Amino acid sequence: METNPHTTADAALLNSPRAQGAFGTAKSSIKVYGVLSAVALVAVIAVSSSGHMVNTFMWVRAVLLPVVAVLIHRMTGSASHGSRRAFERVRALAVVMPIAIVGVDLIPGVCPPWYAVMQVVCMLPVLRVAFITRGSALRAAFPQGR
Numbered sequence: 001m002e003t004n005p006h007t008t009a010d011a012a013l014l015n016s017p018r019a020q021g022a023f024g025t026a027k028s029s030i031k032v033y034g035v036l037s038a039v040a041l042v043a044v045i046a047v048s049s050s051g052h053m054v055n056t057f058m059w060v061r062a063v064l065l066p067v068v069a070v071l072i073h074r075m076t077g078s079a080s081h082g083s084r085r086a087f088e089r090v091r092a093l094a095v096v097m098p099i100a101i102v103g104v105d106l107i108p109g110v111c112p113p114w115y116a117v118m119q120v121v122c123m124l125p126v127l128r129v130a131f132i133t134r135g136s137a138l139r140a141a142f143p144q145g146r
Contacts, residue, residue, distance in 0.1 A: 011082065013140045013141040014080075014082050014141040014142075016137070016141070018136075018137035019137045019138060019140070019141045020080065021137070022132050022135055022137045022138050023076065023079065023080035023138075025128075025132055026076050026090070026128075026129045026132045026133065027073060027076050027077065027080070029125040029126070029128045029129050029132070030069060030072050030073045030076055030125065030126075030129060031069075031073065032125040033069050033072075033122060033123075033125040033126050033129075034066055034069030034070065034073065036118075036121060036122040036125070037062075037065040037066040037068075037069050037122050038066045039118075040062055040065065040115075040118045040119065040122055041062040041063060041065075041066060043062075043115075043118060044058055044059060044062040044115075055111070057110060057111060058111055058115055061101075061119075065101075065122065068097075072090060072093060075089050075090050075093075076090050076129075084142055087133070087138070087142050088142075090129065090133060091130075091133040091134070093126075094126055094127070094129040094130035094133055095130045097123065097126050098123040098126050098127050098130070101119050101122075101123055102116075102119065102120055102123060105119050105120075
């Protein structure tokens with residue numbers, strides 16, 4: 001059976017210690033993002049339980065972001081096994097998510113400053129993934145289509 005070179009990575013480069021190390025770091029970063037997102041959810045629950053105002057936006061974001069962490073972690077795992085499609089998705093999400101999340105939080109009145117700061121902290125590991133997926137080890141494993 002023949003594989004399509006546009007859908008999978010170069011096996012030799014993908015299995016190199018550099019590429020697998022980069023994927024290991026990316027997966028760890030996504031786990032840290034998941035933990036930080038869960039902490040943000042716990043903070044929203046705690047603030048709400050203490051009688052302070054928590055809006056619907058904060059609830060929805062706090063619940064969805066840990067779920068997104070699980071999905072991105074799975075995509076990163078697929079990418080580490082050679083899926084170009086998963087790699088490209090992780091690569092794109094790692095850039096778009098921090099911009100979108102922090103950008104929305106900067107809109108006045110959307111959320112309190114403490115929540116915006118928590119979201120920025122949550123996005124730091126995702127930014128690390130953005131840099132890792134653009135590094136030489138993974139660019140070599142997933143060369144641009146011909």
